[in-house]
Amino acid sequence: GNSVTQMEGPVTLSEEAFLTINCTYTATGYPSLFWYVQYPGEGLQLLLKATKADDKGSNKGFEATYRKETTSFHLEKGSVQVSDSAVYFCALIPTGYSSASKIIFGSGTRLSIRP
Amino acid sequence: DTAVSQTPKYLVTQMGNDKSIKCEQNLGHDTMYWYKQDSKKFLKIMFSYNNKELIINETVPNRFSPKSPDKAHLNLHINSLELGDSAVYFCASSQGGGRGTEAFFGQGTRLTVV
Numbered sequence: 001g002n003s004v005t006q007m008e009g010p011v012t013l014s015e016e017a018f019l020t021i022n023c024t025y026t027a028t029g030y031p032s033l034f035w036y037v038q039y040p041g042e043g044l045q046l047l048l049k050a051t052k053a054d055d056k057g058s059n060k061g062f063e064a065t066y067r068k069e070t071t072s073f074h075l076e077k078g079s080v081q082v083s084d085s086a087v088y089f090c091a092l093i094p095t096g097y098s099s100a101s102k103i104i105f106g107s108g109t110r111l112s113i114r115p
Numbered sequence: 116d117t118a119v120s121q122t123p124k125y126l127v128t129q130m131g132n133d134k135s136i137k138c139e140q141n142l143g144h145d146t147m148y149w150y151k152q153d154s155k156k157f158l159k160i161m162f163s164y165n166n167k168e169l170i171i172n173e174t175v176p177n178r179f180s181p182k183s184p185d186k187a188h189l190n191l192h193i194n195s196l197e198l199g200d201s202a203v204y205f206c207a208s209s210q211g212g213g214r215g216t217e218a219f220f221g222q223g224t225r226l227t228v229v
Contacts, residue, residue, distance in 0.1 A: 032216075043119070043205055043220030044158075087156055093216065103218060108156040 002027045002094045004106035009087075012112045013080055021075040021088055021109050023064075029095030033057075033066055033073040036089040038108070044089060047075075082113045118142050121206050121221040128196055129229055136191045136224045138206030147189035148218065149181060150205040158205075164189050196228045 007022040025031065032051045036044040048057030053068035062077045073090060090106040119140045128134050140147060146165040152158050162181045163170045169181065178194045193200060206221040 034217075038156075041222070043207075043222045044218075045220065046217045049217070089158065103160070105158040108158075110156070 002031070002092065002104050004090050004092055004104055006088075006090050006106035006109050009108075009110040010112055011109060012114065014114050015082055016079045017113075019075070019077040019080045019084075019111070021090075021111070023073045023075065023090035023106060025071050025073065025090075025092050027071075027092055027094050030068070031092040031094050033064070034091040034093075034103070035062070035064055035073070035075050036091060036105070038087040038089065040086070047088070080111075080113050082115055085111055085113045087111070119206055119208055119219050119221040121204075121224050123224060124222065125225050125227075127227045127229065130196055130198060132196050133192070133194045134196060134226075135193070136204055136206075136226075138189050138191070138221060140187055140206075140208040140219070142208055142210070142219060144208035144210040144219070145186060146209050147183070148207040148209075149189065149191050150207060150220075152203040152205060152223070154202070161191075162189075193226075196226075198228050201226055201228045 003026045005024050034049045035047040037047045038044045047062055048059040050057040050066040053066050056065045064073050064075045066073055087108045087110050089108045091103050093103050122137050148163045149161040150158050151161055161172050161175045164183050180192045182190045203223045203225050205223045207218040209216050209218045
């Protein structure tokens with residue numbers, strides 16, 4: 001079946017450090033891939049997405065590239081800030097579906113940034 | 116303007132009670148959802164509702180029932196609350212189809228059953 005696996009947290013970094021949060025998926029064909037972010041006390045919001053192989057999603061300094069060969073969609077940021085502290089969710093919508101009702105989330109990775 | 120709003124934000128209640136959580140979206144979206152987030156932050160979809168078509172996650176107990184008076188509202192009613200129902204419940208909405216459909220989430224309702 002379809003699934004998303006993220007690196008377990010929490011991840012703690014110092015400000016201006018380089019960030020990578022790993023995400024791999026299991027799905028047939030070409031699912032759509034997403035990163036959502038949940039700031040403390042808030043709901044999830046879309047951070048970036050990619051809908052076909054080799055696409056790169058980017059937003060707020062974060063990037064992720066859809067790698068079909070490694071079934072991965074790792075999240076990266078060159079220099080993190082304290083305000084990036086949040087829980088990050090990798091997600092997919094399986095091939096052939098276009099509704100968000102089919103979205104499958106990973107377990108989330110908590111990121112804490114020290115000043 | 117809040118796009119997806121839920122009330123209440125916090126709900127503490129005793130086992131066996133019946134409670135409702137309300138959700139409204141002002142985005143003009145045609146599909147709404149309820150998700151449950153457990154203590155480990157794991158998110159699971161419970162229901163989606165599109166133009167009067169209800170899609171139910173079969174693992175959800177029938178004590179949970181969604182009610183949609185119109186396209187902009189999707190309420191969640193829970194009967195005979197149990198301790199295991201304690202979680203954060205998120206309402207969300209989206210529009211149409213197409214690859215990369217984005218879901219917009221409310222701030223969540225933290226339900227504590229004592």
